[in-house]
Amino acid sequence: MLLTVSSLLDPAELADVTSALDGLEWKDGTATAGRSARSVKQNLQADLRGRAGQDLHEQILRKLTGHPVVQAAARPKKFSRLVISQTADGGHYGNHTDNAIMGKGTGRLRTDISFTLFLSPPDSYEGGELVVDLPGYTQTLKPDAGDLVLYPSSSIHQVAPVTSGIRLACVGWIESLVRDSFQREILFDLENLRAKMRGQYPQGSAELLTLDKSIANLMRVWAET
Known part of the structure; x- marks a missing residue:
């Protein structure tokens, strides 16, 4: 199931998030890509290890875990660590499939559902669409800033090249209590x-x-508890 959750972040929350990003360090995004995806990934990712990054991580995670539509659609058991990406100057993330298992130790999880929280207004950058291949059709998405898209981790998907402006997004993965998407x-x-x-x-x-x-x-x- 592919689902868009409108306004997960309201305008004030979105402004807080984007303001907090200004003070973070950005690093090469290939460091977190799997072997097959590394060659098609060209973006930057925010370093969330410091106090400001951890506070931002917790702020977004609280919105995700507390949203009734996310709970109803995903039946979350575990959330992954969040990744915040910046894509510009022709950057992209070509066709790939997410790793089936991510994380280590208590953070290890099976990826049932992927999500992208859009942080940039769609008219502030060209390109950068999330493109998801589903049985029989391809869905292209570029929703409003603050909107969340849930989609199957098993799908082939990509972020189209950003030809102008800057695309900011937060991505992550969910292990569901209910493994079967149907x-x-x-x-x-x-x-x-x-x-x-x-x-x-x-x-x-x-x-x-x-x-x-x-x-x-x-x-x-x-349910699998």
């Missing part, structure tokens, strides 16, 4: 139905209780 989509549909029904039926109604039970029981069957 099952996650069913649960997401049911969550959306439940949200709609809460405006139509009283709390404790037989309809809502039955739906609550069905969602909980599907999680019992499908």
Whole structure:
């Protein structure tokens, strides 16, 4: 499932994030690419190891983990460390597939879902679209600053060359409690139905209780804790 979550960061939060980036050091992005992706990656990444970088990392991660649509669509078990990239002057990230396993120790995770949080207004740079190959079609995305795109880590995807301006984005990966994408989509549909029904039926109604039970029981069957 490919999904755009609008305004994960509001304008004030976005301004705080982009302001914080001004004080960080930027390094060659190939250092974090897998072997096959290294040859097609040309960008810079913010060094988030200092206090300012850690604070920024935690600020964005709190927004991700606390967003109800992210929770409903991804059913997160673990989030990876975040990566903030800067792409300019013809930089790009050519066609690649994300590594199936990332991280070390307690941070080790299976990559089920990839995400890109766009930090630059789309009219401030040329090119730089996120291009995701899905069964039967290709999706090209360049949403507003503050928007988040969730997409399958199993897909072939790329960042098109940035021909002018600067593209800032935050990327990361999610290991889901529900490994199967088809099952996650069913649960997401049911969550959306439940949200709609809460405006139509009283709390404790037989309809809502039955739906609550069905969602909980599907999680019992499908979740990997």
